[in-house]
Amino acid sequence: MIWTVLAFVVTLVILRWLAFPRIAAALDRRQKAIEDSIDSAERTRVEADTLLAEYRERLKEARGQAEEIVTRARRAAEEHEHEATEAARERREQLLEQTKRDIEVETRRAIAEIRDEVTNLTILATEKVTRKTLSSDDQRRLVEEAIGELDFASLSASEN
DSSP: OHHHHHHHHHHHHHIIIIIHHHHHHHHHHHHHHHHHHHHHHHHHHHHHHHHHHHHHHHHHHHHHHHHHHHHHHHHHHHHHHHHHHHHHHHHHHHHHHHHHHHHHHHHHHHHHHHHHHHHHHHHHHHHHHHTSOOOHHHHHHHHHHHHHHSOHHHHHHHHO
16 A cells, blocks of 8 residues: 555656646646637627727718708708799799780780771771762761771770
């Protein structure tokens, strides 16, 4: 039994002197590698959190800018629509005024033509009735009387 104890002690001394330092060094290296991995993982997690926060902030800014762009586009579209509507309204008013002026000019022209025609018919009728040609003073007097009897003002008012 002493030999067993002595062999055990010698083995223990040899292990302590040769194997245990190597085992301890290997365990220390392993512990350091694990600690470095944990530190690296922690740094990576912190960087990931920082990047995630930065990404979220940029996304928030991008959404804000997108909303601002959409708002400006809507405002521009509304202004364009308003301007187009106003331009169309002005154009319609211009066309309406031009049409009124054209109608007034045509009404005056038609009344002048009717007066000329009435004058000619009056002269012809007078010549046939009197069976003679009238002098220019007589023609003028008869025409003025005939035209005075006609109510051209009511014609132009009914046309409008």
